[in-house]
Amino acid sequence: MTDYSNIISIAESFGCNYTENESMSEHTTFRIGGPADLFVVPTTVEGLAAVVSACNKEGVYCFILGNGSNVLVSDKGIRGVVVSTAACLNNIELIGAYEIKCGAGVKLSRLSDLACENSLTGAEFAWGIPGTVGGAVYMNAGAYDGEMKDILVSCEYLTPDGELRTMLADEMDLSYRHSAFSENGCVIVSATVRLKAGDKGEIRAKMDDFMCRRKSKQPLEFPSAGSTFKRPVGGFAAALIDECGLKGCSVGGAQVSEKHAGFVINKGGATCFDVMRLVEHIKKEVFLNKSIKLECEIRVIGEK
Numbered sequence: 001m002t003d004y005s006n007i008i009s010i011a012e013s014f015g016c017n018y019t020e021n022e023s024m025s026e027h028t029t030f031r032i033g034g035p036a037d038l039f040v041v042p043t044t045v046e047g048l049a050a051v052v053s054a055c056n057k058e059g060v061y062c063f064i065l066g067n068g069s070n071v072l073v074s075d076k077g078i079r080g081v082v083v084s085t086a087a088c089l090n091n092i093e094l095i096g097a098y099e100i101k102c103g104a105g106v107k108l109s110r111l112s113d114l115a116c117e118n119s120l121t122g123a124e125f126a127w128g129i130p131g132t133v134g135g136a137v138y139m140n141a142g143a144y145d146g147e148m149k150d151i152l153v154s155c156e157y158l159t160p161d162g163e164l165r166t167m168l169a170d171e172m173d174l175s176y177r178h179s180a181f182s183e184n185g186c187v188i189v190s191a192t193v194r195l196k197a198g199d200k201g202e203i204r205a206k207m208d209d210f211m212c213r214r215k216s217k218q219p220l221e222f223p224s225a226g227s228t229f230k231r232p233v234g235g236f237a238a239a240l241i242d243e244c245g246l247k248g249c250s251v252g253g254a255q256v257s258e259k260h261a262g263f264v265i266n267k268g269g270a271t272c273f274d275v276m277r278l279v280e281h282i283k284k285e286v287f288l289n290k291s292i293k294l295e296c297e298i299r300v301i302g303e304k
């Protein structure tokens with residue numbers, strides 16, 4: 001068992017909140033996941049930097065958690081530290097006429113809403129994606145022909161040593177569900193987006209339309225982590241899964257949604273093991289029937 005006493009005393013000295021053996025099912029939209037050894041909620045950027053750099057110095061695994069809407073945590077949980085951005089990185093402000101600077105813990109819905117209230121268009125696509133700005137930059141989240149790449153100007157981030165730096169959007173290697181942050185081990189602290197002047201009524205109508213489409217097509221009534229698989233070259237994961245007759249297919253409490261075959265849902269009491277067995281079954285069937293290899297969009301983390 002790793003000794004976390006030094007990290008705990010650093011967290012305490014910076015006024016961070018923390019718990020030991022925190023169940024990750026409480027912090028993921030899938031409602032799945034065993035305990036994290038140490039769960040830290042910093043209240044300042046300094047506290048965040050101190051905890052991240054202490055983990056780095058001690059060689060302790062450190063996972064940055066946004067809203068937990070794109071992660072599947074293993075049943076054994078996480079051997080290491082989970083740092084939640086929710087409390088310390090939630091400032092949002094309008095800068096000049098067209099830019100909005102958001103802390104990484106700000107929910108995308110708040111960004112879309114503030115943009116709309118200020119008659120700024122470009123962030124409508126993010127309305128209804130249940131993540132934080134940090135998670136959205138990391139994933140280059142997108143929907144309905146829009147993605148973070150279209151609106152991002154720059155990010156402030158912490159290196160693993162806790163140093164605060166800035167990166168411009170064109171240095172972020174943004175592509176389909178990928179950014180430089182997927183590989184560089186840095187922590188996104190804030191993001192600035194640039195939008196365009198628009199009509200408030202039209203912006204709100206577009207957001208409402210996107211939300212209506214989500215509600216009618218997606219199984220939002222069940223816990224999930226959104227689309228299970230990335231869009232493969234030459235097709236759509238949901239259509240391929242549907243054509244393989246897998247809608248409704250289940251393993252334990254995990255099920256291919258009857259409403260949207262691209263979603264694996266937690267019907268009740270699903271474990272990570274259930275989801276992973278179902279995922280492997282889907283991948284096998286799609287490859288056998290369609291010769292297409294599906295790749296997970298969801299990030300699977302924790303002790304195997």
Ligand SMILES: Cc1cc2nc3c(=O)[nH]c(=O)nc-3n(C[C@H](O)[C@H](O)[C@H](O)COP(=O)(O)OP(=O)(O)OC[C@H]3O[C@@H](n4cnc5c(N)ncnc54)[C@H](O)[C@@H]3O)c2cc1C
Nearest residue numbers: 066067068069070131132134135136138141142143188226
């Ligand atoms: C019902 C539903 C619908 C969805 N619809 C969409 C959709 O339309 N389009 C879409 O793209 N996604 C969608 N998703 C997936 C998910 O909401 C997005 O990927 C979102 O951007 C994840 O944000 P998060 O804050 O929840 O990140 P998390 O799930 O908490 O984390 C995701 C990854 O980002 C990293 N991360 C988070 N914050 C930071 C940070 N500050 N610094 C560094 N790394 C960080 C984490 O370490 C992790 O690797 C959906 C999910 C659900 C449940």
